[in-house]
Amino acid sequence: MNAYLFVSKIRVQTALAYRFNVISTILVQCLIMYAMSCFWTAAYDGAETVSGVSQRDMITYTTISVIMGNLLTMGVQDRIARSVRSGSVALDLLKPVSIYGIYLAEDLGDCAAALLQKAVPLLLVGTVMFGFPAPVSAVHFLFFLLSFAVGYLINWLLAALLGLCAFKTLKLGPLANVKGFIMKLLSGSIFPLWFFPVGFRNVLELLPFMYIYQLPLGIYIGQYTMEEIAFRTGLQLFWCAVLWLLFDVLQKKMAAAVLIQGG
Numbered sequence: 001m002n003a004y005l006f007v008s009k010i011r012v013q014t015a016l017a018y019r020f021n022v023i024s025t026i027l028v029q030c031l032i033m034y035a036m037s038c039f040w041t042a043a044y045d046g047a048e049t050v051s052g053v054s055q056r057d058m059i060t061y062t063t064i065s066v067i068m069g070n071l072l073t074m075g076v077q078d079r080i081a082r083s084v085r086s087g088s089v090a091l092d093l094l095k096p097v098s099i100y101g102i103y104l105a106e107d108l109g110d111c112a113a114a115l116l117q118k119a120v121p122l123l124l125v126g127t128v129m130f131g132f133p134a135p136v137s138a139v140h141f142l143f144f145l146l147s148f149a150v151g152y153l154i155n156w157l158l159a160a161l162l163g164l165c166a167f168k169t170l171k172l173g174p175l176a177n178v179k180g181f182i183m184k185l186l187s188g189s190i191f192p193l194w195f196f197p198v199g200f201r202n203v204l205e206l207l208p209f210m211y212i213y214q215l216p217l218g219i220y221i222g223q224y225t226m227e228e229i230a231f232r233t234g235l236q237l238f239w240c241a242v243l244w245l246l247f248d249v250l251q252k253k254m255a256a257a258v259l260i261q262g263g
Helices: 002-017 019-044 055-071 076-086 089-093 099-130 138-164 174-186 198-204 214-220 226-261
Strands: none
Touching (some): 002 099, 089 099, 099 138, 138 226
């Protein structure tokens, strides 16, 4: 555990060194936040609520979604692909610590750095532009934190599973772009799923993507009742367990193939 904590610490220190990247990212994210708020203002066109959600709630949804997007950036898929292309993956798998545990620690370190460097400034800017995006209650905020943590693991596991494809394809190429597009469209990070047709929405709710953005954000603005929160959080934990088992099986098969072939 100390090794993983040390890796996370190094990632935080490394991220803090790139100030220009942080400033430019904040500026771009502020523009996105403002553009989305203008979109929802125009979309509501004076209507008090749409699909049971007020315009104020949608502004809060957008602000928190942009902040979450900076915390949910994963590098595991690119790290796996680079190690496969360079051939270092065989030596990595022989190390006394789990290489995937190291990748997770690195991403958690990046998340901690993003929380300080990007999330807090974006929250301050969002508060100045639209008012403080307060959760509907303290209880909902606690459930939001739990849901965000599980959603983070789901997002990481999906990225790691994509990274494992590099063992077969060597390069991820368009796969990474397709995955990014699907995530944006189906996770609710841009458009909440309750604006989709009922049939399509019911299908999306069976998939793991909505549990990354849609569920935490819906909890934050009070879109779900406590019974729905308990049920959907259970489904979120189920998907997390399923993806973890799938990743564990696949990474062991890939590791066995690499070690048998000699890297």
